[in-house]
Amino acid sequence: MTSRFAPVLLLFRAAWRTSPRNVVTVLVCDPLGRVAEPLVAVGVGVAVAGVLSGSRPQQLLGVTLFVTALLLIHVLGSLGIRSRVRLEAETARTIDGWLIQAMLGLRTVDLLQDGALRERIDRIRSRERVDLTGSAFGGLVLVVGAVLQFGLTVLLLAEVSLWLALIPVLSVPALRWNGRAFSAEDHADETAGPLVDRAGVLAEHLASPAGGLTARAGGAGAGLVRRAEELWDEADRCRDRGDRSAFAWTLAGTSIISLSVAAALGWTAWAAAGGKLGLADLAMVIALTGQLGIVLGNLMQQTTRARRLMRVARDLDGVLGELQRQVAAPTAGTRQEEPRGGREPLVLSGLSYTYPGRAVSSVSAVNLEIPSGSVVAVVGENGSGKTTLVKLMAGLLTPDCGEISKGAATLTAESRRQWQQGVTALMQDFGRYELTVREGVALGDVEAAAKRPELLPAACTRAGLDQDVEKLPDGLETQTGSRWSHGIDLSGGQWQKIALARSYVRQDWWLFVMDEPSSALDVEAEARLFDRFRELTAQCRAVGGIALFVSHRLAATAQADLIVVLDDGVIAQVGTPGELRNSLGLYQELSAIQESNYDVRHPLDSAAT
């Protein structure tokens, strides 16, 4: 019962939160405007009766009713439409805000790694869906209006004759057939949706500067366009099939409605000819049956739309529910001490993690003790689980089993917030925020940056961004990003330096995570970054913090106090740089490969000797 009405309640809550005034206006104006339409016919009937009986007051009443009904239709109609359009646009924003809030409420990214859920969220957040969800509440009110209008029309006809009232009721099957038309369209949309999405990915790629370049450089553009067109054509064929089927059902529905209206008119003529119907009733019935086709058509249209809106609302309710359940998931019997720097080591025991939908664990039974005040390098081949491991330590993923603790603090669902409070991170998939450089860096700790603006230039210098900022037209105030007409697009390395500077803004950390911090940096910038590791080591020692960095560049690991070598999700080796260089194993193998690659002599040099 609750779950059935939950989506409707959700839509109402969203609309009410957005604008109670507009909700009331829509609730009052739309249905009343609809109900006023049959009253025009009543006005006609009363006025004709007044003319026939020669009663002036009755004539006046009829005309007043007629004019008032017309006024109500226009005034309430236009007020209702205005408020509904405003409400729809604003509610769409409220709902999108709720989704973003719910996603931000997740302390881990576990759920967001689930491809199926991501797809559902992306679909709801797509422009078209957001608009549809925003209009859902107004759409349901329109259905209420259409039902009331239909009900009042039937009642007024019943007032004249029960036979007459039965005729529009007979056309109710048209609504069922309309449902079939909706299902046919819906099925076509479901089939065409993934094809359109794939074509969209190709089109988006081709339209982006980077994708356009790939297409031109490789000469693959024509092939990609052809593939996108094939996908669109296939989607169009699916939709055409759906449209044909829907058209057949709709035609059947509208035919039965037309037959009903014709039957109503026929009965009226027959009854009038037989003297069973007075002139006043005749006038009202003709006016009502004239409207009947429109009333039934409107009912059909609104109920179809309502089905679509309800499906979107159910999707939204399901996704929000899933996200919120995760946020509120209780964990019993856990400690909530806040991890701090200090002397206690960070201890991982029996830690394993498997991504949703994957059969194999990305991190398996990891046991590790990391002393406080140390800089730790995590190395290994592609896909060995380095990012997964550091994300687990940062509290961004929830292990399937095992425990992470530091002193009295254990990382649990309840303590996650405090745990993350002391983490600063530069992740491999860092965000490229197209803001000013200052704003992009300040995101590292918005409050600290507002209180102590001097943190920003210092963080830029530490990240090696200062020289780039000097060359930008407005320094720190330069607008970044090619989406803005006055925006400056940055190089991959400059974006990475901004992300690095962001991680340096936070001051009160005990865990500093850098996942491939130099992947986009040039040789000089990379050398400066690792040179500055001495500062980081000193900082770690001073506060008892831990700095973790993931790197493919094994030479950089010489700076670390400890190196963790991962192989297929398990720890293959742990030791100091000296220990690992001198022991046989994966670290030595990988180092040998890298060194031999850097040692390759240029062919021209070889030829000269």
Ligand SMILES: Nc1ncnc2c1ncn2[C@@H]1O[C@H](COP(=O)(O)OP(=O)(O)OP(=O)(O)O)[C@@H](O)[C@H]1O
């Ligand atoms: N979101 C995800 N969903 C499913 N599997 C994932 C996801 N992210 C990573 N994996 C898988 O987990 C394994 C470990 O990935 P991870 O990113 O931790 O490796 P890595 O050592 O950091 O690799 P790289 O050096 O390429 O960055 C890989 O097999 C990868 O395919």
